[in-house]
Amino acid sequence: MRHNVSLVQITHKEVERARQRLAAWLPDPTQILRGRGFVQQDGGLFLELYARERWRVQLRAEAFNVSNTPHFGNPGANVSNMILNPDGSIRSLGGYTEITTASAERQFRLALRLSF
Numbered sequence: 001m002r003h004n005v006s007l008v009q010i011t012h013k014e015v016e017r018a019r020q021r022l023a024a025w026l027p028d029p030t031q032i033l034r035g036r037g038f039v040q041q042d043g044g045l046f047l048e049l050y051a052r053e054r055w056r057v058q059l060r061a062e063a064f065n066v067s068n069t070p071h072f073g074n075p076g077a078n079v080s081n082m083i084l085n086p087d088g089s090i091r092s093l094g095g096y097t098e099i100t101t102a103s104a105e106r107q108f109r110l111a112l113r114l115s116f
Contacts, residue, residue, distance in 0.1 A: 038104070042064050045060070046061075062109045063106070065104050071103050073102065075096075075099050
């Protein structure tokens, strides 16, 4: 008995279409571990006073992160700390994909500068 086996030929265009459909659902692998960018607004006021010929006084008031926007850290990317239940289901991912840090609280700084 002889069987005829037919091979399906896939063209380059069909492969490219399939890749584009798949890429629409998946994140860009080159950017997967990059954190979010942030914008911080700072401001400052300076007042210079002249006393006599040689003396100069400068009052400074500066504010950092005026909008008080938190800057969250990157999510955890280590899945090796996973804890399983006795039945094989996942109990804890051990920090994987959890954001545990934040920084950049609002700060004020007042200063007096005396030059002579």
